[in-house]
Amino acid sequence: GDSVTQMEGxxxxxxxxxxxINCTYTATGYPSLFWYVQYPGEGLQLLLKATKADDKGxxxxxxxxxxxxxxxxxxxxGSVQVSxxxxxxxxxxxGANSKLTFGKGITLSVRP
Amino acid sequence: xxxxxxxxxxLVMGMTNKKSLKCEQHMGHRAMYWYKQKAKKPPExxxxxxxxxxxxxxxxxxxxxxxxxxxxxxxxxxHALQPEDSAxxxxxxxxxxxxxxxxxxxxxxxxxxxxL
Numbered sequence: 001g002d003s004v005t006q007m008e009g010x011x012x013x014x015x016x017x018x019x020x021i022n023c024t025y026t027a028t029g030y031p032s033l034f035w036y037v038q039y040p041g042e043g044l045q046l047l048l049k050a051t052k053a054d055d056k057g058x059x060x061x062x063x064x065x066x067x068x069x070x071x072x073x074x075x076x077x078g079s080v081q082v083s084x085x086x087x088x089x090x091x092x093x094x095g096a097n098s099k100l101t102f103g104k105g106i107t108l109s110v111r112p
Numbered sequence: 113x114x115x116x117x118x119x120x121x122x123l124v125m126g127m128t129n130k131k132s133l134k135c136e137q138h139m140g141h142r143a144m145y146w147y148k149q150k151a152k153k154p155p156e157x158x159x160x161x162x163x164x165x166x167x168x169x170x171x172x173x174x175x176x177x178x179x180x181x182x183x184x185x186x187x188x189x190x191h192a193l194q195p196e197d198s199a200x201x202x203x204x205x206x207x208x209x210x211x212x213x214x215x216x217x218x219x220x221x222x223x224x225x226x227x228l
Binding site: 029030031032034036042043044045046049051089091092093094095098099100102103104105107 | 116143145202221
């Protein structure tokens with residue numbers, strides 16, 4: 001079945017540090033890939049997405065590139081801020097029955 | 113505008129109570145979803161409505177009863193819940209539902225439910 005694997009957390013960084021959060025996937029067909037962010041006490045917000053191989057999604061300084069050859073969709077940001085502290089979920093959608101398959105999520109804490 | 117609203121924000125109920133969660137979107141989306149999220153876990157899909165018809169029920173206990181009165185509204189009726197049902201309940205919507213992998217789901221802020 002479809003699955004998403006995220007690196008183990010939590011991750012703690014200092015402000016302005018470089019961020020990489022790894023995400024790899026297994027899926028049948030050609031999935032779309034998503035990063036959602038959940039700030040404390042809130043629902044999920046779409047951060048970025050990519051719908052085909054080599055697409056790069058970007059938003060709020062975050063980027064992720066859909067790599068079919070390595071089945072990966074790693075999230076990066078050049079300089080994190082305290083306000084980026086949140087839980088980040090990688091997810092895929094193969095289009096089957098509208099289902100999103102989520103990774104376990106990773107908590108990012110950014111220190112001033 | 114990609115807003116999904118949910119009420120109430122917080123809900124405390126006893127195991128014999130009946131309550132309802134409400135979700136609304138005005139984006140013209142035709143698919144709506146209920147998810148359950150336990151602390152430090154990803155959301156788990158419960159129900160999907162597509163064009164106001166229930167298309168997916170992920171073997172959810174009957175004490176949870178969804179309703180889609182129209183294309184903008186989604187309710188979740190709760191009855192005789194258990195303490196282990198305490199969680200964040202998230203609503204989401206998408207344009208069509210099952211239209212393909214590129215379809216994006218937009219989430220509401222959730223209702224935090226505590227069952228005593």
